[in-house]
Amino acid sequence: MIENSGCPLARSRTPASPRRRCAIATPLRSEAANEPKARGRRRSLQAEAAILKATLYLLERQPLRKVTADAIARRAGVSKTTIYKWWPNKSLVALDAYLAGMTEQVAMPDTGSAELDFTQQLKSVMAFYTSPLGRLFCQFLAEGQSDPGFLALFRERFLYARRDTARVMWRRGVDRGEIREEVDGEIVLDLIYGPMIFRLLAGHGSLSDRESEAVVEAVFGGLRRSKNGRRGRARPDVTVSGATVQPGVNPQEAEVV
Amino acid sequence: MIENSGCPLARSRTPASPRRRCAIATPLRSEAANEPKARGRRRSLQAEAAILKATLYLLERQPLRKVTADAIARRAGVSKTTIYKWWPNKSLVALDAYLAGMTEQVAMPDTGSAELDFTQQLKSVMAFYTSPLGRLFCQFLAEGQSDPGFLALFRERFLYARRDTARVMWRRGVDRGEIREEVDGEIVLDLIYGPMIFRLLAGHGSLSDRESEAVVEAVFGGLRRSKNGRRGRARPDVTVSGATVQPGVNPQEAEVV
């Protein structure tokens, strides 16, 4: 227990495993149970804490890509080898620091109204995501675009946990008869959070409380205009053939242009 | 005209400007008008085309970060110096290749119904974004997370053009009385596209035609359940979907990571 921190992404300390043991496949806290009592020098908790702290410090000031392992080591007063001893790469150090540094900054409201719950929650989430620490969310998504394994880990360790929370709010709304149950719950979550996250990434729109409110209001109210019978389509379905994607994006003959 | 291609992101050819001239601040086609007729050897259109083609080829096979300038030069049969002569960095070569290679792969439907328009458009967009070329969209967003200048350029050269198109569909819907006009148009666009783009980036959900339809239906119908019966449609009329792409054979049907 003392010898191993709670660092969920760190390498396993299993003696047999030499180096290239990737943390992604590593169980969370495999050791401590049937481990044959460690013999040599013990892992420095101080060094580990310093690494995570230094990582957070740097990541709050510049994008993940520009934070170097050397800089982390220097700031933490630790050798770079120590970092790579416990984490397979820089991104996972960052994710670990992020997870450790969050400590539930976003709460789950329960006001009795699903719409109000989601409004408060979205405002809270966006306030966090636009903070120095929260901005890491985008950095991780960005990193994931060139590292599928990392993206999967990020989903599992962060995204899904968040969605589980939000799903509870959705479920309550459905049970209370506030939310149409024929809309898939996963889509509901993406309807609520997707628009603002898109803005967060692309930077094309504001992210203030007002927008969070407007998004939830629109999602709940719908775009369709309901008064004096003008709810539906103006005309019946018309198939437009030219609206589809052009073929020829075959992966094989991808020599476009 | 012959001497300069339409490459919108390339460096300006102004003789006075030596190197460090960033394309971001460069006017699109400043030359050709009052330029004192070029003297020396002319820019090789062949080399430029080869660079863009090679870049696309590589980018359709691996993420932007893993495509090196050396690899582009090698595949294009061109000196690396030639690349850096015309583009300030790799990312802008990629963006240029992307813009040049798209040639309007996604059309704007006009069916007479805003909801149907958006459904078809979203399906079309997502089919493109999940194609090898379209996947670059995510790469650019990712790149932009550590390079604000690039992100701004991406917004201007790509995102805003797309949104202008989509805004037309929204406007038509409002004018026809189909869409509640009190919902801000920019938010409408993000409501439609945000959820799927979020999925595209995080890889936590499917991106098939079915989801596109469900998103638009939910956005138009709203989540809120009215007291007397339901407000939105239980099932969207998606009869058109069969006319466009066959779901079974669709490569975009698969869950993307």
Add this chain to the structure above:
DNA sequence: TATTGTGGACTGAACGTCTAGTTTAGTAGA
């Protein structure tokens, strides 16, 4: 003393630059 942690030096990949020399094209003088 066996085992593990640590630090500095090291390797390799990649970006982007620089130099030297070659090719192409306009210009000017014979």
Add this chain to the structure above:
DNA sequence: TCTACTAAACTAGACGTTCAGTCCACAATA
């Protein structure tokens, strides 16, 4: 018209730099 001159683009490849990740010798500890 022919030819030398000059400006610009191109090629090849070496180079400087930064950074990720590794190696190895040594220090700390059960």
